[in-house]
Amino acid sequence: xxxxxxxxxxxxxxxxxxxxxxxxxxxxxxxxxxxxxxxxxxxxxxxxxxxxxxxxxxxxxxxxxxxxxxxxxxxxxxxxxxxxxxxxxxxxxxxxxxxxxxxxxxxxxxxxxxxxxxxxxxx
Amino acid sequence: xxxxxxxxxxxxxxxxxxxxxxxxxxxxxxxxxxxxxxxxxxxxxxxxxxxxxxxxxxxxxxxxxxxxxxxxxxxxxxxxxxxxxxxxxxxxxxxxxxxxxxxxxxxxxxxxxxxxxxxxxxxxxxxxxxxxxxxxxxxxxxxxxxxxxxxxxxxxxxxxxxxxxxxxxxxxxxxxxxxxxxxxxxxxxxxxxxxxxxxxxxxxxxxxxxxxxxxxxxxxxxxxxxxxxxxxxxxxxxxxxxxxxxxxxxxxxxxxxxxxxxxxxxxxxxxxxxxxxxxxxxxxxxxxxxxxxxxxxxxxxxxxxxxxxxxxxxxxxxxxxxxxxxxxxxxxxxxxxxxxxxxxxxxxxxxxxxxxxxxxxxxxxxxxxxxxxxxxxxxxxxxxxxxxxxxxxxxxxxxxxxxx
Ligand SMILES: Cc1ncc(COP(=O)(O)O)c(C=O)c1O
Ligand SMILES: [Zn+2]
Numbered sequence: 001x002x003x004x005x006x007x008x009x010x011x012x013x014x015x016x017x018x019x020x021x022x023x024x025x026x027x028x029x030x031x032x033x034x035x036x037x038x039x040x041x042x043x044x045x046x047x048x049x050x051x052x053x054x055x056x057x058x059x060x061x062x063x064x065x066x067x068x069x070x071x072x073x074x075x076x077x078x079x080x081x082x083x084x085x086x087x088x089x090x091x092x093x094x095x096x097x098x099x100x101x102x103x104x105x106x107x108x109x110x111x112x113x114x115x116x117x118x119x120x121x122x123x
Numbered sequence: 124x125x126x127x128x129x130x131x132x133x134x135x136x137x138x139x140x141x142x143x144x145x146x147x148x149x150x151x152x153x154x155x156x157x158x159x160x161x162x163x164x165x166x167x168x169x170x171x172x173x174x175x176x177x178x179x180x181x182x183x184x185x186x187x188x189x190x191x192x193x194x195x196x197x198x199x200x201x202x203x204x205x206x207x208x209x210x211x212x213x214x215x216x217x218x219x220x221x222x223x224x225x226x227x228x229x230x231x232x233x234x235x236x237x238x239x240x241x242x243x244x245x246x247x248x249x250x251x252x253x254x255x256x257x258x259x260x261x262x263x264x265x266x267x268x269x270x271x272x273x274x275x276x277x278x279x280x281x282x283x284x285x286x287x288x289x290x291x292x293x294x295x296x297x298x299x300x301x302x303x304x305x306x307x308x309x310x311x312x313x314x315x316x317x318x319x320x321x322x323x324x325x326x327x328x329x330x331x332x333x334x335x336x337x338x339x340x341x342x343x344x345x346x347x348x349x350x351x352x353x354x355x356x357x358x359x360x361x362x363x364x365x366x367x368x369x370x371x372x373x374x375x376x377x378x379x380x381x382x383x384x385x386x387x388x389x390x391x392x393x394x395x396x397x398x399x400x401x402x403x404x405x406x407x408x409x410x411x412x413x414x415x416x417x418x419x420x421x422x423x424x425x426x427x428x429x430x431x432x433x434x435x436x437x438x439x440x441x442x443x444x445x446x447x448x449x450x451x452x453x454x455x456x457x458x459x460x461x462x463x464x465x466x467x468x469x470x471x472x473x474x475x476x477x478x479x480x481x482x483x484x485x486x487x488x489x490x491x492x493x494x495x496x497x498x499x500x501x502x503x504x505x506x507x508x509x510x511x512x513x514x515x516x517x518x519x520x521x522x523x524x525x526x527x
Contacts, residue, residue, distance in 0.1 A: 002433075010430070016502070031506065037505075055505065058446070059433045061427070
C-alpha cells in the first residue's frame with residue numbers, strides 16, 4: 001500500500017532527532033489522532049541550516065516527516081513556507097487516500113516551526 | 124526471508140486434510156444436495172456428516188446446526204432472527220461494548236428498526252460483569268448476546284454464568300464464539316447457550332463457511348428467503364465443499380484440541396513473560412489468565428501500532444494492531460477504548476495470535492527483534508524521553524469524529 005519511496009523514508013528516516021539550540025520548534029497533531037510531528041529548525045540569515053524531526057505515528061507520518069526535512073534543508077524561509085502537505089506527499093510518490101488526512105501534516109509542522117522562529121526573532 | 128505468521132485471529136491456513144476433502148467435493152462429488160440422483164445423495168450425505176461433526180465439537184445435536192457463510196452471517200441471523208421472531212414478547216436486547224462489528228453494527232441496525240439495545244461496559248481486563256447483565260434485564264428483554272472470547276484482547280467471558288442467568292430469566296442467550304470454537308473447549312449444554320456463531324476459517328477450515336447453533340425450541344426467523352434449504356432457516360444451494368471442509372476442521376479440532384492448547388499457551392506465556400520483563404513502559408491488554416490460548420496483546424507506550432507492524436513485517440513477522448491507522452478509521456480499537464485505555468495507549472497496541480504451526484524458534488526470533496524495533500520507534504517519538512513539550516496546534520479538527 002505504500003510506495004517504495006515511502007518505505008525508504010520509513011526504514012531510513014533522514015534527520016531524526018532534536019536540535020538542542022533550535023531557534024524554531026513546531027508541533028502538530030495529537031495523540032488522540034495517533035499522529036504527532038515535531039520539527040526543530042536551526043535558522044541563520046533566513047536560511048534553514050539544520051532541521052530535525054521527532055514523530056509519533058504511522059508509516060506515512062514518519063515518511064512525510066523525513067521527506068519534509070530533506071526538502072527544506074538549505075532552503076530560505078520563504079521557499080520553505082511554500083511547501084505544502086500535498087507537495088510532500090507528491091515527493092513520496094503519493095500516499096494511500098486514507099493517509100492524506102491525519103498522517104500528512106509534516107509541512108504544517110514545518111510552518112509552525114518557522115512561525116515560532118519568526119515570533120521569537122521579533123521579540 | 125522466512126515468514127512468521129502470528130495473526131491467527133485474523134485467519135488460519137487450511138489444514139491439508141481439510142483441503143483434500145474440499146477439493147474432492149469440488150471436483151468429483153460436486154452434486155447439488157437437493158438432487159435426488161446419486162450425485163445429489165452423495166452431497167447430502169456429506170453435509171449430514173459434516174453437521175454431526177460440528178455438533179459433536181459443541182456437544183450439540185446435529186439438527187441444531189445451521190450452515191452459514193461465516194461469522195458475520197451467523198451473527199446477523201442470530202440477532203435479527205431472534206429479534207424479529209420474538210418482537211411480540213419484547214424489543215430489548217443486551218450486548219457488550221466490545222463485540223465484533225458483525226454484532227455491534229447489527230444491533231445498531233436493529234435500533235433503527237425500533238429495538239432498544241443496552242451495550243454493557245467491560246472492566247479493565249475486557250470482561251463483562253455478570254451483575255451488569257443481571258441489572259440490565261427488563262421484562263422487555265428478549266436476547267442477550269455476549270461474545271465467547273474477544274478477537275482483539277482474547278478475554279474469555281463468563282459465558283456459563285451469563286447463560287445460567289439468561290435461562291433463569293427466560294431470555295435467549297447468543298454468543299459469538301468465532302474466536303473460541305476450535306481453540307477452546309465449548310459445551311453448549313453445560314454452558315446454557317441458546318445460540319452460538321462459529322466460522323471455519325478461524326480453526327483451519329475454509330473461509331466463507333460457518334454455522335449457527337440454535338438450541339431446539341428457540342424461536343428464530345429466517346432472514347434470507349428462497350428455497351427450503353437448512354430447514355427453511357437459510358435459503359440457497361449449500362456450499363458443499365465449504366461445509367465438508369468445516370466438518371473436517373471441526374473433527375480435527377476436537378481430536379487435537381488439548382495438545383494444541385497446551386502447545387500454543389506455552390508459547391504465549393513465554394511471549395508475555397519475556398515482553399513484560401524486557402520492555403519497559405508496556406501494558407498487557409486483556410485478562411492475565413482468562414484469555415484465549417494463543418492471544419497476547421500489548422500496548423507499548425509512546426509509539427504507534429502501524430509503524431510497529433511495518434517494522435515487524437520487514438523482519439518477516441505478521442501481526443496486527445488496534446491502532447486507528449490499521450483499523451481504517453480515525454479512532455483506535457473500540458475494544459481497547461472500552462477497557463479504559465487512552466487513545467494514545469490504544470494506538471500503540473500489538474496483537475500477536477499464535478497457531479498450532481508456530482514454534483519456539485519463531486517465538487525466540489520475535490523476542491530477539493522486538494525490543495530493538497520498539498526502542499528505535501521510541502527514540503523517534505516526541506512523547507518519549509526528555510523532549511520538552513512545545514505548544515501543539517491541531518489543524519485536524521475532525522479527528523474526534525467517530526467513524527460510525
Ligand atoms: C469475534 C468475531 N466475530 C465475527 C467475525 C466475522 O467472521 P467472518 O469474517 O467469518 O464473517 C470475526 C472475524 O474476524 C470475529 O473475530
Ligand atoms: Zn486526524
